[in-house]
Amino acid sequence: MTAFTSPPMDTAQAGPPPPVYAKPGFRQRLLQRLGTRIALGWLLLVLLLALAAPLVTAYDPLSGGDNALQPPLSAGHWLGTDDLGRDIWTRVVYGTRVSLAVGIISAFFAVLIGVVLGAIAGYYGGWADALLMRIAEFFQTLPRFVVALIVIAVFGASLAKMILVIALLSWPQLARVVRATVASLRQSQFVDAARVAGMGHGAIILREILPNVAAPIIVIGSLDIASAILIEASLSFFGLGEPNLVSWGGMLNDAQQYLRSAWWMSAFAGLAIALTVWAFNLLGDALNDALNPRAGHTP
């Protein structure tokens, strides 16, 4: 190749940035399926009922009356009454509070513990990682329900205890996922770049790594809410729930003798449990799809 002499170089001209094709936004992706929209609608309804319970009910959920075992569509009791004369509709509505409280608070603590421990294990590795993962394994191998049963049976029933127990049993799964994601992100070049830019370890974990872990955390979090509600319902069904609170599981417990004769005592509570758990599961699924836009995206 003959050697040319160069013309005056134009180092500029990076060219325009490639066009950004409009992709469906997060909300669109989330809401694109009908099932998700129904699930979200249901959850919104549950939330509203929980917040506005006194406004939409006319009776005291705990004290009964004379009108025992009235079937649905009776006068003044559109869902009927139970064996102690308590209005079913009122109890279902007040039950939302317990379910949501247990579900959300225990999931919140599980996420908190799981993220902190998982991030430490994933980022620092070494003995911290080994120790934390052994602890997580220990908790994970305990059968959730049986442990909850034992703790509450031995130490007494209360909402706070139930939330604590469920949180302690749920954090390991989240921690493992966080640990794995953090460990792999730690190797990425942009973390290297952050170190070279002068960021300390703490800042790197918070600003660079955790935002990229948010997606699996959100998904597992919502699934944790669903399973927490289910565990609570099961415990209450066995009579281990807090006695002075209305919960759907408790309603099922009350309805045991009346499964055939007064089907409405169990049916509506059971339906509420099933729909709420299903809705949270579906939400978790939809969030997973929406937060991972690469799936199905044409390159």
Place this chain on the structure above:
Amino acid sequence: MTALLEARDVSRLFPVRGSGSLLRARRMQTAVDQVSIAVQPGEVLALVGESGSGKTTLGRMLLGLTAPSSGQVLYKGQDIAQAPASALRDFRQAVQVVFQDSGGSLNPRHTVAQSIALPLRYNRGLAPEQAEREVDALLEQVHLPPRHFRNRLPHELSGGQRQRVGIARALASQPQVVIADEPVSALDVSVRAQILRLMFDLQQTQRLAYLFITHDLGVVRAFAQRVAVMYQGRIVEQGTADAVLDDPQHAYTRRLLAATPIPDPRRQQLG
């Protein structure tokens, strides 16, 4: 003259995965074997080697990202492993990096402005408003009009544009040495020289020193004053670019030259 950045007799060993058990020590693999190399202020030193030569590991040690198994990494004569916090801060500010694939070295969730602002906020301690102005100035320096580019995400840029962002980020700390690890290998041919020219001009105006890690001998001659050739963890030849490329002493250097295809059909050495 004290070298700006220096590796003195550094080695780096890695345990071989799967080797070793409760009773046997794990086998170690030597990625870098007692290498000494120095970058003088304002010079361009090319580090040439193929995969497995240890050049990237050496680069990481010089950046303080990986600790050497033995030997020292010195910044202005001071061992960075022993340096007090203030000296370490100086080191962090003075030694920057441009990676091969800015797609991987830019946080996919950060905009261009956010990525460039990081060293401004941390290495130079600038307040947010100051940092914003500085980001725009840096984007201008690399010929990316801020208006169009500051809010882009990495995947919305072409390869050449991403490299420019990487360069802007490296310049943000006002460094004295930039370690460039294969900065143009992933780019199209017609764009490579744009980036090289940009780096060349910046070097002239800002008196930067470069450690240019590459496997491409064509880039070396166009850009570097000195060359070090690495093979299997060792430096096998070092010298001025002209000397090494015109009159290679070591067999591996000769093999490398012989293997490099020449864009001249009349001089086929591989056919």
Place this chain on the structure above:
Amino acid sequence: MNSGATADAAAPLLDVRHLCVDIAQGPRQLRVVEDVSLQVQRGEAVGLVGESGSGKSMTAFALLNLFPSPLARVAGGEVLLEGRDLARMDAAQLRSVRGARVGMVFQDPSSFLDPLMPVGRQIAEALVAHGQVDGSRARVLELIDLMELPQAAQVALKYPHELSGGMRQRILIAAALAMKPALLIADEPTTALDVTVQAGILKLLTRLRKELDLGLLLITHDLAVIAETCQQVHVMYAGQIVESNAIEPLFDRPAHPYTQGLLRSVLSPQSRAHDLFSIPGGVAIAGQWPSGCRFHPRCPIMRPGLCDTAVPELGSSGQGVDRCHLSGAPEAIHAWG
């Protein structure tokens, strides 16, 4: 387009005529390869060179209908292999052609080798797929030998991860040549390899071409590699062929401004700092092709009114053809000064 000596003696082994490839994007069809024509003779190495977005890989996939995405398809033109049109064949006929008459080698050897199977068996699979079960073991050893890999019997028993990158690529070439095809298509076969390993592979390909009278279509972005191995070159830009010629005339007297710029951009150990040259701007993106000549926004001799409105056709210039309105004009000879 023929190199001087061999006139139109034999019909070409591969004759691609006006090939077009579309990719479905939503309701629209995006044309990523337009009007590509090229020929490969037996024993000849033809290079197809272009950067990202040029459509060169899509062209390679189109020849055997091996698109990685179901959204891509051949939208027009003919692909004649030994006289038969591959573009019109159904799946069964194509299967009988792939491997048997045409072999293909891709860029990253690791993705095309099954990590769980010894490599000898993977080469044998190519034979078995075409009905050659007997004598396959001997043929496999023969092929590994042909690839210049010592101790063929031992190599055949190894798993892909036990071999180096260069060896893996040689295994893929062996598998591609198992049924003695007449044509080998290699898409960036050495891009992922070290330069010393690349040298070995290129030497091997040239030797095979001469010994087996193999037609070779080499697709790459690396002009130096083309200079070392090919006799004919086609330069692609933005989905079209912008210049075709024999290798020496193309390097001596490139006609199209893009080719000239590309050649100037190539760095070799002989280049110097002041030789740093690059074509301003960035490569055109599919779907956003500039009007008229697709290179015009970056072209130093662009003539307003002509180059930005009229689409240039391929016309002959010297020994080759190029797609430039100003081909032959005085300013076009050294477009970049």
